[in-house]
Amino acid sequence: MKIILPLIRTIALSLLFIYTINSQSTGNIRGTVTDSTTGEIIPYANVVVKGGKQGSSTNSSGYYFISSVPVGERIIIFSCIGYITREVSIIVKGGVINDLNLQLTKKAVDFSEVTIVGDRNARENETDLGLEKISIKDIELQPVGAELDIFRVIQNNPGVNTTGDATAKYYVRGGGSDQNLVLLNGATVYNPFHALGIFSVIDPETISSLEFYKGGFTPALGDRLSSILNxxxxxxxxxxxxxxxxxxxxxxxxxxxxxxxxxxxxxxxxxxxxxxxxxxxxxxxxxxxxxxxxxxxxxxxxxxxxxxxxxxxxxxxxxxxxxxxxxxxxxxxxxxxxxxxxxxxxxxxxxxxxxxxxxxxxxxxxxxxxxxxxxxxxxxxxxxxxxxxxxxxxxxxxxxxxxxxxxxxxxxxxxxxxxxxxxxxxxxxxxxxxxxxxxxxxxxxxxxxxxxxxxxxxxxxxxxxxxxxxxxxxxxxxxxxxxxxxxxxxxxxxxxxxxxxxxxxxxxxxxxxxxxxxxxxxxxxxxxxxxxxxxxxxxxxxxxxxxxxxxxxxxxxxxxxxxxxxxxxxxxxxxxxxxxxxxxxxxxxxxxxxxxxxxxxxxxxxxxxxxxxxxxxxxxxxxxxxxxxxxxxxxxxxxxxPFTPITGFFNKLMLDGNIPINILNNYEPEFLYDTKNSARxxxxxxxxxxxxxxxxxxxxxxxxxxxxxxxxxxxxxxxxxxxxxxxxxxxxxxxxxxxxxxx
The missing domain is CATH 2.40.170.20 (TonB-dependent receptor, beta-barrel domain)
Incomplete structure (x- = not known):
């Protein structure tokens, strides 16, 4: 820690020193979007400049940043599923970063716009192939069995399979179950299942955002071959x-x-x-x-x-x-x-x-x-x-x-x-x-x-x-x-x-x-x-x-x-x-x-x-x-x-180092199997x-x-x-x- 914190500060100050505004005709806007009732951050909200091509979406921390906004008075549109869309006016100053934090108010009827699609991304050229963003509302749409479970939602995505009703363990695009990394606030969860794998240890009520990468994830993520659940x-x-x-x-x-x-x-x-x-x-x-x-x-x-x-x-x-x-x-x-x-x-x-x-x-x-x-x-x-x-x-x-x-x-x-x-x-x-x-x-x-x-x-x-x-x-x-x-x-x-x-x-x-x-x-x-x-x-x-x-x-x-x-x-x-x-x-x-x-x-x-x-x-x-x-x-x-079928069996003499008193009672059936997983x-x-x-x-x-x-x-x-x-x-x-x- 004595090395890490000074290193981060040194890098930050270096970038701050080289940060120059190429044109005084544009400025940047940044801020966070939160819930007006609870004060909690709102992930994946869309933030766009009205009448322009500039826009962004909040990340999992509720933070957004919009570059190269023309100076002068601009209308910024904030929207998110389940919230009332707001338009806010801001005077954009050239050559500086303009801070704009905003609170969104929930709609009165929660079920009126429950969605499994979501808004179009404010940045439509976002490189997000293989990424599924799942909200608590997506989880609530699933029929509840013994427990409301995030892994049952993941299994509804194409390319994600399971081996039966008795397990929530999942397999992504032909990879093994141990090739899936589960992160909880950045920490690895090595056994994310309750009741011998029937459902998740993560309570869905605690979730703010859930990002599921089925493949092609970015260099910031590693340690597994198939998928990342953040x-x-x-x-x-x-x-x-x-x-x-x-x-x-x-x-x-x-x-x-x-x-x-x-x-x-x-x-x-x-x-x-x-x-x-x-x-x-x-x-x-x-x-x-x-x-x-x-x-x-x-x-x-x-x-x-x-x-x-x-x-x-x-x-x-x-x-x-x-x-x-x-x-x-x-x-x-x-x-x-x-x-x-x-x-x-x-x-x-x-x-x-x-x-x-x-x-x-x-x-x-x-x-x-x-x-x-x-x-x-x-x-x-x-x-x-x-x-x-x-x-x-x-x-x-x-x-x-x-x-x-x-x-x-x-x-x-x-x-x-x-x-x-x-x-x-x-x-x-x-x-x-x-x-x-x-x-x-x-x-x-x-x-x-x-x-x-x-x-x-x-x-x-x-x-x-x-x-x-x-x-x-x-x-x-x-x-x-x-x-x-x-x-x-x-x-x-x-x-x-x-x-x-x-x-x-x-x-x-x-x-x-x-x-x-x-x-x-x-x-x-x-x-x-x-x-x-x-x-x-x-x-x-x-x-x-x-x-x-x-x-x-x-x-x-x-x-x-x-x-x-x-x-x-x-x-x-x-x-x-x-x-x-x-x-x-x-x-x-x-x-x-x-x-x-x-x-x-x-x-x-x-x-x-x-x-x-x-x-x-x-x-x-x-x-x-x-x-x-x-x-x-x-x-x-x-x-x-697939499964491996049985083709027959024979009686195998079991020897444990002792001389059997009755050799006729010392046999156990041994199965003969066909080619591995040759039947379905x-x-x-x-x-x-x-x-x-x-x-x-x-x-x-x-x-x-x-x-x-x-x-x-x-x-x-x-x-x-x-x-x-x-x-x-x-x-x-x-x-x-x-x-x-x-x-």
Whole structure:
């Protein structure tokens, strides 16, 4: 820290010194957009100059910057879904930065313009291919099962698949589940799932903005091959104290927020109380789930201490336990602990913004075998990360972004081998990366993003490359058609040891890539277009090709102790995705279709991973008839996933070193399998319906919701029990409800 803070200040002062206004005939406008009721920032609001081509959108921090605005009196239009549009007059002075902060007022009826489309981006040449911006309203549109869940929303995007109703784990464009990075206020969440993967640990009520990158992400982001989910939580109400109580079928939660001197706070907690509901998800099996999560965020700003600065401190705790109270069954314990701090600053007299983010993330998972016959296992991850990011905006509208990331990670994996000897695989490594990114926005019809990420120090001993170039292009062919392209190289030093043949994998330890294997890498090629038929109807199409090298796999051909436990294999995925969105004041819909292929290349074998889905269709539709009623329907269709069929079995003599007394009773059935994943399950489809009503009383504002999952009780197959041949189906018809009160 003694080096980082002076370095940031030196860079900032240097840029301030070289900042000159080329023309006194234009000026720049910047500021933040906030909610007039709560004082919280509003992300993704559009800010445009009336009658001109200049415009911008607020980022996840509610900040905007508009370059090269002609001097004189100008009208600035502020708009955002769910808020009343405002027009504000400002006298733009040439050669200086003009500050304009604004508050927007929410519309009286929340459901009158709930949308899944959003406004057209104020900067239509924005290089945002592969990026989905998701709001809390998008999450609320989904029918609620056991819990309202952000991952169920992500799975509705084309190119995102899951392996069944009993898991919220997702797979993006043919990549594994451990290739997805989840960030909470800049900190890594290593296990973002409750109840053995059925839903997310992140409470949707806490979310301010959610950015989901399906590929082609910028040089500022790394550490994973497939996707980035960047979650920013709310700051809390800055104007008055507020409380929320919510009860559902599975858990209850409370929240409190309000002002403090110079800022605000947000405190939330959620606790399970009725695990029997989850039996529907896991085929009526008795599984005593017990979980909780807790979060606290405090923000503070004081011009007398540091002008135009904001300080944030946050913590997040979650825990999951499965205690069976049966000595013949295993018990599981999983926890996440996160603590972090952030300093954001808008530099006076300069179009420079900086962020310094510190975070510590702790993950722990353990398996207690009891008398089940399995072996004890334990995994721990300690991750201390420093991120520094700076953004400089030129008069030409171009942007220069640069920064660095330093990680210090310790992983520990303890388990016992077949000889009952404890194996302790503990590693501590550091990583240092820097990036530079230049965005060309000087042309109205073209946006060009060129950058590179430098991996100066890697946690992996064998790394394929030092430089990771990234390129993204947006071309406005005309007002109605936008062409987009992206290319990038990515690498990953940490992996989770997963077995894709396990339907519900509980223990998936994270480790740093071992010394004898090479760190995984991927190359993304993406091309697409966006077509606006009207201001309410938009079609988005993307085609992608992803080449993956050095994927880590358990060495299933290991027969001697001198052979390695892991090996590298290669893979690839390719496909095309489309989404047609319509937004009206009463009716809205989103229809998406994806066609994709995923393959892995082991020695003398090419096969499709279990999460390879050839066809998928998702239709989301809703009606807002008024009076704060909302009706939503979601229909999903997907082709069957691959599996390895059984061709036969034989009786295998089991020898444990002792002379068997009765050799005839010492045989167990051993199965013979066909080629890996050479068969596919039948098609999957399901219809979910929901209804929501909001109303106010003198005591509180209430929200009532009810939903029915799998309305026509489709018997979607989950798997066949290989010992009995019995067919096991997924979630049957499942009604759910919730009630929420805001005080």
């Amino acid at each position: 979650i920013i939580t709310r700051d809390g109400n800055k104007n008055f104290y507020q409380g929320t109580v919510q009860a559902g079928l599975l858990s209850g939660k409370v929240a409190a927020e309000g002002p403090i001197p110079g800022g605000s706070f947000l405190l939330t907690g959620r606790k399970s109380y009725y695990g029997d509901i989850l039996k529907k998800y896991i085929n009526e099996k008795e599984t005593p789930f017990n979980f909780y999560d807790f979060s606290l965020k405090v923000n503070f700003s004081d011009p007398s201490i540091d002008q135009n600065s904001k300080f944030v401190a946050h913590t997040f705790l979650s825990s999951d336990q499965v205690v069976n109270n049966d000595p013949l069954l295993e018990d599981y314990h999983i926890k996440n602990n996160i603590i972090g701090a952030k300093w954001s600053k808008i530099w006076n007299g300069s179009p420079l913004v900086s962020d310094l983010n510190l975070s510590y993330s702790y993950y722990e998972a353990s398996v207690e075998p009891n008398l089940s016959g399995s072996k004890p296992r334990e995994n721990k991850v300690k991750d201390f990360t420093i991120n520094a990011d700076l953004a400089y905006i030129y008069d030409s509208k171009d942007q220069l972004l640069f920064g660095f990331q330093n990680k210090n990670i310790t992983t520990q994996l303890k388990q016992k081998n077949q000889l009952n000897r404890e194996i302790d695989y503990s590693v501590s490594k550091s990583a240092l990366a820097a990036y530079i990114n230049y965005k060309f926005f000087r042309w109205d019809d073209v946006g060009l993003d060129i950058g590179v990420r430098f991996n100066f120090l890697s946690m992996a001993e064998k790394r394929p490359f030092l430089f990771e170039p990234r390129v993204s292009l947006t071309w406005l062919i005309n007002r109605l058609l936008i062409f987009k392209f992206a290319f990038g190289r990515y690498s990953q030093d940490m992996v989770a040891l997963t077995n894709e043949d396990e339907l519900i994998s509980v223990f998936e330890p994270w480790i740093i890539v071992p010394e004898h294997v090479t760190a995984a890498e991927a190359t993304h090629f993406i091309v697409g277009f966006t077509s606006w038929f009207t201001d309410k109807v938009v079609l988005e199409v993307e085609a992608y090709y992803k080449l993956m090298d050095n994927l880590l796999e358990v060495n299933d051909q290991k027969f001697t102790s001198v052979q390695f436990d892991f090996k590298n294999i290669n893979g690839s995925s390719y496909g095309i995705e489309s989404a047609l969105k319509f937004d009206g004041s009463v009716f809205y819909s989103k229809i998406s279709y994806a066609l994709g292929w995923a393959e892995k290349y082991a020695k003398n074998l090419t096969y499709a991973p279990r999460y390879d889905v050839r066809h998928s269709i998702n239709i989301l539709a809703g009606i807002n008839p008024g009076a704060n009623w909302q009706f939503t329907a979601n229909w999903v269709v997907a082709s069957g996933m 399950l039948p098609y999957y489809h399901r219809l979910d319906l929901s209804i929501t009503k909001k109303f106010s009383t003198a005591i509180a504002d209430f929200t009532l919701g009810a939903s029915v999952l799998n309305v026509y009780n489709r018997e979607n197959i989950y798997y066949f029990d290989k010992k009995t041949g019995k067919r096991i189906n997924q979630l049957p018809i499942f009604p759910a409800f919730f009630v929420k009160a805001e005080f």
